[in-house]
Amino acid sequence: xxxxxxxxxxxxxxxxxxxxxxxxxxxxxxxxxxxxxxxxxxxxxxxxxxxxxxxxxxxxxxxxxxxxxxxxxxxxxxxxxxxxxxxxxxxxxxxxxxxxxxxxxxxxxxxxxxxxxxxxxxxxxxxxxxxxxxxxxxxxxxxxxxxxxxxxxxxxxxxxxxxxxxxxxxxxxxxxxxxxxxxxxxxxxxxxxxxxxxxxxxxxxxxxxxxxxxxxxxxxxxxxxxxxxxxxxxxxxxxxxxxxxxxxxxxxxxxxxxxxxxxxxxxxxxxxxxxxxxxxxxxxxxxxxxxxxx
Numbered sequence: 096x097x098x099x100x101x102x103x104x105x106x107x108x109x110x111x112x113x114x115x116x117x118x119x120x121x122x123x124x125x126x127x128x129x130x131x132x133x134x135x136x137x138x139x140x141x142x143x144x145x146x147x148x149x150x151x152x153x154x155x156x157x158x159x160x161x162x163x164x165x166x167x168x169x170x171x172x173x174x175x176x177x178x179x180x181x182x183x184x185x186x187x188x189x190x191x192x193x194x195x196x197x198x199x200x201x202x203x204x205x206x207x208x209x210x211x212x213x214x215x216x217x218x219x220x221x222x223x224x225x226x227x228x229x230x231x232x233x234x235x236x237x238x239x240x241x242x243x244x245x246x247x248x249x250x251x252x253x254x255x256x257x258x259x260x261x262x263x264x265x266x267x268x269x270x271x272x273x274x275x276x277x278x279x280x281x282x283x284x285x286x287x288x289x290x291x292x293x294x295x296x297x298x299x300x301x302x303x304x305x306x307x308x309x310x311x312x313x314x315x316x317x318x319x320x321x322x323x324x325x326x327x328x329x330x331x332x333x334x335x336x337x338x339x340x341x342x343x344x345x346x347x348x349x350x351x352x353x354x355x356x357x358x359x360x361x362x363x364x365x366x367x368x369x370x371x372x373x374x375x376x377x378x379x380x381x382x383x384x385x386x387x388x389x
Contacts (some may be wrong), residue, residue, distance in 0.1 A: 146262025
């Protein structure tokens with residue numbers, strides 16, 4: 096199931112658009128686009144997929160999605176009534192100058208960079224911005240633009256503890272220049288080579304450390320052991336293959352760098368609390384029959 100490109104009406108129109116949607120259901124539509132998307136769930140329950148991350152959503156769910164990141168919502172068919180959401184699309188052309196070139200927009204840059212993995216904001220933040228987002232569709236264009244910038248300012252100042260990344264790094268754009276800092280050299284190496292059998296000693300050589308010193312350094316820098324970090328990368332990749340392809344489980348395990356199917360199943364169960372086959376089947380139940388053969 097490959098995500099399809101859905102272009103929002105930004106190319107020949109305004110640089111941001113707002114919709115207040117009322118629907119009988121929110122259908123599964125695995126897609127991506129070149130605009131940023133901010134979605135507030137006013138009234139709905141179901142499942143939300145962003146990159147390789149899947150979770151339940153409910154009233155008050157607030158998520159920022161970056162360009163190129165596949166995603167979809169799928170409302171619970173058992174929940175009858177109207178499903179209500181406010182959706183804002185915007186792109187960098189909205190700014191007269193690239194935000195990265197304006198030092199005063201540092202916090203905004205950080206927020207937009209985080210959106211490459213999808214960002215979930217806490218309930219307290221959603222409660223603060225909900226009145227703003229609900230009134231935007233009814234406002235005059237200039238007032239709407241002012242409200243939008245006020246909204247961006249509020250969200251960009253939200254502390255990191257109130258933000259949650261929704262997808263693995265494997266879905267983020269690969270345009271960020273490689274940093275020469277030791278931990279960045281190591282993580283870039285792991286992201287590019289996790290499908291091969293790699294050892295802590297290989298990674299330690301990159302930063303000219305002994306295996307024991309590297310182990311302490313890596314744990315302090317990432318909060319994870321080397322093996323745990325690599326397994327996370329492999330599980331994210333495997334989740335993506337389970338979601339987007341019909342390849343067999345053994346093939347996916349091998350393509351993701353796991354030495355055998357039994358180890359893959361154990362690590363996947365530990366990370367997702369479900370078996371790979373059950374994870375795939377659960378995703379398929381969310382999408383319409385017409386998409387099952389795509």
